[in-house]
Amino acid sequence: MWKSYLTSAFRSFKNNRGFAAINILGLALGLTAFLLIIFYVSDELSYDRFNTKADRIYRVNEDLKFGNNEVFYAVSMAPLAQALKEDFPEVENAVRLKNAWSARIKKGDVTIRENKLAFADPSLFQVFTLPMIEGNAVTALKEPNTVVLTESTARKYFNSTQVLGRTLLFDDHLNYKVTGVIRDLPKTSHFNFDFFLSMSSLEESRENKWLRSNFSTYVLLKEGADVKQFEGALNGFLQRHSGAEVQAELKMTYSSFEKSGNYFRLNLIPLKDIHLKSNRTGELGPNSTVQYVYIFSAIAFFILLIACVNFMNLATARSANRAKEVGVRKVLGSSRSYLIAQFLTESILVTFMAAVLAFGAALFLLPLFNQLSGKEMAVSAQSFIWLLPLFIGLVLLIGVSAGAYPAFFLSAFQPIQVLKGKLSTGFKASGLRNFLVVFQFSISIFLIIGTLVIYKQLNYIRTKNLGYNRDQVVIVQNSYELNDQAKLFKQEVKRLPGVLNATLTGYLPTSNWHNTAMFYKDASLDSKRSLFPETWGVDEDYIDALGMTMASGRSFSKDMLTDSSGIIINESAAKFLDLKEPLNKTLFKSNGGERTESNTKAYHIIGVVKDFNFSSLRDNIGPVVLFLDANNGALSIRVKTTDLKKVMAQIEQTWKSISPNVPISVSFMDQDFDATYRSEQRIGRLFILFTTLAISIACLGLFGLAAFAAEQRSKEIGIRKILGASVPVIVRMLSVDFLKLVVLAIVIASPLAWFLMYKWLQDFAYRVQIQWWIIAIAGIAALLIAFLTISFQSVKAALSNPVKSLRSE
Amino acid sequence: MLSLQHLSKYYQAGGNKTFVLNDLSLDVDEGEFVSIMGPSGSGKSTLLNIIGLLDEPSEGYHYFAGEAVHLLKEKQRSAMSRGYMGYVFQAYHLIDELTVYENIETPLIYQNIKGSERKALVADILDRFNIVGKKDLFPSQLSGGQQQLVGIARALIAKPKLLLADEPTGNLNSKQGDEIMELFLKLNREDGVTIIQVTHSEKNAEYGNRIINLLDGKIESSRVLNHQ
DSSP states (O other), X not given: OHHHHHHHHHHHHHHTHHHHHHHHHHHHHHHHHHHHHHHHHHHHHTTTTTSTTGGGEEXXXXXXXXXXXXXXXXXXXXXXXXXXXXXXXXXXXXXXXXXXXXXXXXXXXXXXXXXXXXXXXXXXXXXXXXXXXXXXXXXXXXXXXXXXXXXXXXXXXXXXXXXXXOEEEETTTEEEEEEEEEOOOOTTOXXXXXEEXXXXXXXXXXXXXXXXXXXXXXXEEOTTOOHHHHHXXXXXXXXXXXXXXXHHHHSSOHHHHXXXXXXXXXXXXXXXXXXXXXXXXXXXXOXXXXXXXXXXXXXXXXXXXXXXXXXXXXXXHTHHXXXXXXXXXXXXXXXXXXXXXXXXXXXXXXXXXXXXXXXXXXXXXXXXXXXXXXXXXOOOGGGHHHHHHHHHHHHHHHHHHHHHHHHHHHHTOOHHHHHTTXXXXXXXXXXXXXXXXXXXXXXXXXHHXXXXXXXXXHHHHHHSOOSSOOTTEEEETTGGGGGGGXXXXXXXXXXXXXXXXXXXXXXXXXXXXXXXOOEESSTTOOGGGEEOOEEEEEOTTHHHHTTOOEEEEOOOOTTOGGGGGEEXXXXXXXXXXXXXXXXXXXXXXXXXXXXOGGGEEEEEEEXXXXXXXXXXXXXXXXXXXXEEXXXXXXXXXXXXXXXXXXXXXXXXXXXXXXXXXXXXXXXXXXXXXXXXXXXXXXXHHHHHXXXXXXXXXXXXXXXXXXXXXXXHTHHHHHHHHHTTOOHHHHHHHHHHHHXXXXXXXXXXXXXXXXXXXXXXXXXXXXXXXXXXXXHHHHHHHHHHHHHHHHHHHHHHHHHSOHHHHHHTO | OEEEEEEEEEEEEXXXXXXXXXXXXXXXXXXXEEEEEOOTTSSHHHHHHHHTTSSOOSEEEEEETTEEGGGSOHHHHHHXXXXXXXXXXXXXXXXXXXXXXXXXXXXXHHTTOOHXXXXXXXXHHHHHTTOGGGTTSXXXXXXXXXXXXXXXXXXXXXXXXXXXXXXXXXXXXXXXXXXXXXXXXXXXXXXXXXXXXXXXXXXXXXXXXXXXXXXXXXXXXXXEOOOO
């Protein structure tokens, strides 16, 4: 029985190679895309799940509202971890991590700059699953100046993992003893460090300050602990511990602080949610958003749907040809269930072949896809544990669902009518097939519009006037290592030919430096009339060197001694403070400690700088206050030259003359900016890729259908030609039927796409408008693609010799 | 073996009934070779389809092999047709994707006959019809006469009680047609196969032992032939 099904299925493919190829290829293409997206999505969803206790690990977040400002931190206070352990029996363990940003480490004679370092409590290895190869997981990070390395870092510095007790020289003066080697962190960890330094090495970690937040704090709850109850108790806990400090610093009780509309709260986020759902200030690394997971899952589903629809469509279209076989088989005694089984077998067989092709293609394309998506996914023997069931499941699901309609449709033929040839006109009549074509093209048009909007938005971000000029700015990232000589370095660099200006500060629109402080409109420090801006210490060249524009007032000047108490605010700060004419107004800032008037400092506003963008373009520009300060974090050099190499060499030369032993670390501001949007760029590229695929698959289906329609109507075409119809008339006749469906698809998809893309754009503070021509372009593109696809077949049919098509009857 | 009583087949068109078969009664005994003749539209094929259980009458009584067919359900009718009927068509209706061997084998598969037994049966009939050499060819590689031979072989493979043939020679030239008719005659006489055929050709009709003439859905005349 099965053998008979299979042979007739195989022979039927052989006799209809073209259709079979379109069928299998279309499905394989769809499945490949589907699989790649599944890889991507499952990778995104697998973050931090390698931790065996992942279900019980939470990060403590901090929300703060003071005056007009709301801040959401991923970091919390230094004493928090210990206090949680002491106060709550349900806390099994807690660990703090603090980014150490960067260090120079000696390897023999060479100094290497490392950027993936963090301070960590010894409990790190009890909370997270970071298996140790060498060393004792309990004691490894107890002592000050000890470090745990990842396996590959150990090999990099010592060519071995047996390195316990060896030392590494940090920044030319600090020796860290290696007390452990762990396996490299999985790529699917939301933090990614090569060096874990003992937290005890850090003085700040012992401070008992509850109003300063610098540590990522993770708690491991006991099994069966009530998370909700624990989280609910956090705010009372915080009040107990920080009340005294609030009283001292803000001169109000905790309750009056809250009564005036402010808040200061702790909350929890499950470890497994951090990668996709957390976008707070002070994350340990860039996270993704769950939105993209949804979008891509939807695209994967749609692509698969389009491919299945193709399959169904071609199968039902071919049904007229298969009808005779069905009729004969019925007359010979086949029951309906046999026929259904036969067609389902056929459909599963095609799906199987397509799936084999698709799995092969997906594995083959994975490295390329990794490049495009910025991931490092790999298929191991282990992945087959879930790939194999997925494979079988997909084949059965698609095979049955795509084959079901043709199977039931074909098997329901009345044998007598079929054998009398009454069903040969069946092609035009199928409303379902028309519906499916409309459905496919609706999705395609939806994706075209989506892609255009996303592409436009990404382009807008890249080219938007940011309020500063990021081109031709060279940033020396480690000028702080010159200490007092940084100023000298700046002076010398400014003298170089090709250098327009330079500014010495770590606070840049493209940097991660953040500092905030409270400013008040009144000397009484009334929090209702306050501002909680970013406070950036800069030098007098800042505005000019970065190409910012003053809205009013002036920039800092070396010649004005009073500028040490002058500040420049940005437009949004002026708006926040509700200052119509901010120039020469005074703002007050507490010096900390006792809050008396003598302990406040008055600043007068000397200028207002036009808003410039310093965080993600997803967010609105927050208030910024610039003040004069000797910050030597980085030196940003504006150059104007056609020979960048030469200028760079000269800058490096200048550096060497001041500090021959420390290597210079340089970046370009525009590249730093692009890095911020790299994930968006990648998403955009992926989107374009998958849209193209979806449209190709839909066109493949249309191509098949058009071919079939032409074949079905070859007799009609022959007769019409003999009666005098010209080629264009016939092409039009054959094309119009399909193009009508595409037009209908445009009508359906456009409003839907417009609405959803409008929603997506709301996420961006700076966004493009969806213009009517985007929809027009998408519509015309779809029509054009469809027309080209169809006309190939139509023209072929129209040009064929009528005698030939008529003779066969 | 077959008895049709007051059988009618009509289509409702508006208020009018259009009769294809009109109050027709017919009995066929086992071992008969009946030829049905008549002009186009006289209801020949409809009658044959009803006899073959491929179509249902609108009214009337239908007995076959002792069963009241008009009382049977679709499934039972289909089982009955599988067991008792063999069909031969004007356009052969072989399955293009299957070889001669596989085409002949197909009815046996649907009757759940075991592989080894199928092999023996097909080999036997290929031998009887002298088409062993063609068993691996596809229908498109055969002449019309050969295709019809395969069609008949396929119709007979499951040893039906009744062979129904709808203009079996309609697509063949006269020489091929004669051969098929000789075969029918032989099957009827030597193997005792009951045959009902529809034909336009007087000459072919006379191979049978009874000729029934239909006109407007009724039996116009019926004559028994006496071959020696």
